[in-house]
Amino acid sequence: MAITGKPLAATAGAMIFDRGGNAVDAACAMLAATCTMWDVLSWGGETQALIHNPKTGRVIAINALGIAPTGATPEFFKEKGYNFPPEYGPLAAVTPGTPGGICYMLAEYGKLSLKEVLAPAMEMAAGYPIDAQTANSIERGKERIKQWPYSKAVFLPHLGEEREAPEAGEIFVQEDLLATLQKMVDAEQTALKAGKTRKQAIMAAYDRFYTGDIAAEIVRGNREQGGLFTMEDLANWKPIQEEPLKTNYKGIDVYKLREWTQGPVLLQALNMLENFDLKKMGYNSPEYIHTIYQTMNLAFADRDFYYGDPYFNPQSPIKGLLSKAYAKERIKLINPQQNEPRPQPGDPYPFEGKSNPFKTLLSQRDRLLADTAGLQELDNFVPKHDAAGGQLGTLEFDLATSETAESLYNDRLLRGTTTVEAADAEGWVVSITPSGGWLPACIAGRTGIGMSQRMQSFVLDSLINPFNVVAPGKRPRVTLTPSLAMKAGKPYLSFAVQGGDTQDQNLLQFFLNAVEFDMTVQRATEAANINSNQLWLSLGGTQFKDRMPRPGSILLGHDTSQDVVEQLKAMGYAVKLGNRTSGPINAIFIDHEHGSLWGGSSNNGEDYGIGW
Incomplete structure (x- = not known):
C-alpha cells in the first residue's frame, strides 16, 4: 500500500514495490517524488518518520529535522524588529534534513539502491506535466519569487508575460535539481564500483550532499541571498534514530x-x-x-x-x-x-x-x-x-x-505539509510527515533545492516557551507529526x-x-x-x-x-x-484477521493511494 499527497508520487511508490522494494524503499521514493513536485515541500525541507521494523517488532523514530544555522540567535532577529523569525527567504531556513533522512532510512532499512529509489523523482525533475494546484500556487506567489534570482529562474519560465508561472499541464523542467540528484547517484555508483557495501555507497551520496560540492553550492546560494548557513552547519548536522514516545x-x-x-x-x-x-x-x-x-x-x-x-x-x-x-x-x-x-x-x-x-x-x-x-x-x-x-x-x-x-x-x-504512508506484506510500516521548502520557496543557488521555512517555529523569548528559544545547532519545535x-x-x-x-x-x-x-x-x-x-x-x-x-x-x-x-x-x-x-x-489499517491492508485517503486534497 502506497499513499501520499499526489497521484504521480503515489505511483512512484507503487513502481518501487513492483521493482522489489519494501515499504521503506517505497516511502523514500514517494518522499523524493513529492519534494520534486513541490507538494507543499521541497528537497531542502525536513523529514519526520515512524517505522515498524518486522524483524525486531519495534517502532523506531527518525529525526531528520534541520538545525538553526550559525548566528541564528534571539538578538539577531530582535535587532531586525521581529518577535519571531521570518516566514520566508534565506533567514527562514534551517539546514536541509530530507536528503539525509532519505539516505539514512534507505541505507538502514531499505533493500534497493539510491539510484533505483530516486529514479521516478529524477524522471520528473527532467520534466513532468505540472498540476494546476502547484502551477497556480507559483503564479500567486510570483511577486515574492521574483525577490530570489534562483527561484525566479526555475519557477517563472514566462517572465514578462501576463502569466509568468507554468500553465497546468505544461512540462515543468528542473535542470539544476536533476543535476543535484544525479550527483548523489553518481557518488553512490562510484562507491559501489570501488567495492563499498550498499549501505556505505548510499552514505557516500549523503556525504556529497552535506560536505561536498552540493553543500558548498547550497551554502553559497544561501549566503548570497542573505542567509546564515556555513559549511560546518551542514557537516555537523546528522539525522537521529530515536526511541519514540508512546501511550x-x-x-x-x-x-x-x-x-x-x-x-x-x-x-x-x-x-x-x-x-x-x-x-x-x-x-x-x-x-x-x-x-x-x-x-x-x-x-x-x-x-x-x-x-x-x-x-x-x-x-x-x-x-x-x-x-x-x-x-x-x-x-x-x-x-x-x-x-x-x-x-x-x-x-x-x-x-x-x-x-x-x-x-x-x-x-x-x-x-x-x-x-x-x-x-x-x-x-x-x-x-x-x-x-x-x-x-x-x-x-x-x-x-x-x-x-x-x-x-x-x-x-x-x-499551513501544510504532505504525508507518506506505506506498508508491505513483510510487515514494514512507514508513516512520514515531511515538510519545508513550500511555495513560494527560496532556492539555494544552482542546486534546485528549495530551502526550509521552519525557523519561524522557534520563539525569541522564553516567556512564550523556554524550551524552544532559537539557538545555533538547535531544532525548532515543529507541528509535523x-x-x-x-x-x-x-x-x-x-x-x-x-x-x-x-x-x-x-x-x-x-x-x-x-x-x-x-x-x-x-x-x-x-x-x-x-x-x-x-x-x-x-x-x-x-x-x-x-x-x-x-x-x-x-x-x-x-x-x-x-x-x-x-x-x-x-x-x-x-x-x-x-x-x-x-x-x-x-x-493504513493493517487487518491481521483477514491478512489484508485497508487504505484511506480523505477527499480534502489531491492525496492518492495505490494498493496491490
Whole structure:
C-alpha cells in the first residue's frame, strides 16, 4: 500500500514495490517524488518518520529535522524588529534534513539502491506535466519569487508575460535539481564500483550532499541571498534514530515522535480522554465536542510552553507530561458546562519527582496573555481549508469571501505539509510527515533545492516557551507529526495529516473515529472534525498578535445541527461552520484477521493511494 499527497508520487511508490522494494524503499521514493513536485515541500525541507521494523517488532523514530544555522540567535532577529523569525527567504531556513533522512532510512532499512529509489523523482525533475494546484500556487506567489534570482529562474519560465508561472499541464523542467540528484547517484555508483557495501555507497551520496560540492553550492546560494548557513552547519548536522514516545489507550499502543514535534499532544489527549465514556456521549454530540475541545486545549497549552528540542537544555518534562496521573489531574480543570477561554500550562514536574523551575515565568506569561487578550477578533474565524476552492497548506484562499487578515491567519494555522504512508506484506510500516521548502520557496543557488521555512517555529523569548528559544545547532519545535499504533504487539494503524497546528487535532479525532466509533479507515479519514484555535500558532507572522490564542473559536462541519450549534454557543463557543474540517488524512489499517491492508485517503486534497 502506497499513499501520499499526489497521484504521480503515489505511483512512484507503487513502481518501487513492483521493482522489489519494501515499504521503506517505497516511502523514500514517494518522499523524493513529492519534494520534486513541490507538494507543499521541497528537497531542502525536513523529514519526520515512524517505522515498524518486522524483524525486531519495534517502532523506531527518525529525526531528520534541520538545525538553526550559525548566528541564528534571539538578538539577531530582535535587532531586525521581529518577535519571531521570518516566514520566508534565506533567514527562514534551517539546514536541509530530507536528503539525509532519505539516505539514512534507505541505507538502514531499505533493500534497493539510491539510484533505483530516486529514479521516478529524477524522471520528473527532467520534466513532468505540472498540476494546476502547484502551477497556480507559483503564479500567486510570483511577486515574492521574483525577490530570489534562483527561484525566479526555475519557477517563472514566462517572465514578462501576463502569466509568468507554468500553465497546468505544461512540462515543468528542473535542470539544476536533476543535476543535484544525479550527483548523489553518481557518488553512490562510484562507491559501489570501488567495492563499498550498499549501505556505505548510499552514505557516500549523503556525504556529497552535506560536505561536498552540493553543500558548498547550497551554502553559497544561501549566503548570497542573505542567509546564515556555513559549511560546518551542514557537516555537523546528522539525522537521529530515536526511541519514540508512546501511550496505551484501551489496549492500543500509540506511538509519536518526541517533543521536538507536537506529537505528544495526541498522547496527552488520549491519556485524559480514556477517563471519559466517549462512545456513550456519541460522535460529535455537544458533550463529545466540548470534551474533545477542552482536552485538546489543555494538551496544547502544555505544548506551547514545555515542548522543544530534547538535545538542548532546558529539557522538557516529558515524563511528567505523559504521566497518567498528570492527565487525571489536568481533567479536573474541565468545566462540563462551559469553555475555559484561557487554559494555562500545567505543572508536570511533581509527576517526575521534581519542582517546577519556571513558576515565575509562567505567572509572567499569564499576565502577558491577560494584557493582550483584546487583540483577537473572535467572530470571523473561518479556517482556510473551508475557503471556496481552497487547498490546505497553500496560499490559496478566497479574498472575496474572507477578510485578508483573517485569511492570512488561517493560512498560518493550517499551513501544510504532505504525508507518506506505506506498508508491505513483510510487515514494514512507514508513516512520514515531511515538510519545508513550500511555495513560494527560496532556492539555494544552482542546486534546485528549495530551502526550509521552519525557523519561524522557534520563539525569541522564553516567556512564550523556554524550551524552544532559537539557538545555533538547535531544532525548532515543529507541528509535523506522523503516527503509528500497535495492537496485541502487531501494527494496527499508520496515519498522518497535513495542516500545521490542526494536525494532532485531526489525527486524534481520526483515531477515535476508528477505535471508539468503529469507522472503516476511509470513513474515519472523511468524517467531520472540530478545530480549536485556543493555541499559539507555530507558523507565520512575526508579531505576537499574529500568533496568539483565540479563545472559544471552533470550526464545525457545515451539516452540524442548529441544536448542537446553539448548545455550544451557550457554553461560550464562537462557532463557525465549514465544508472542510481537516486536512487530507492518509492512513493504513493493517487487518491481521483477514491478512489484508485497508487504505484511506480523505477527499480534502489531491492525496492518492495505490494498493496491490
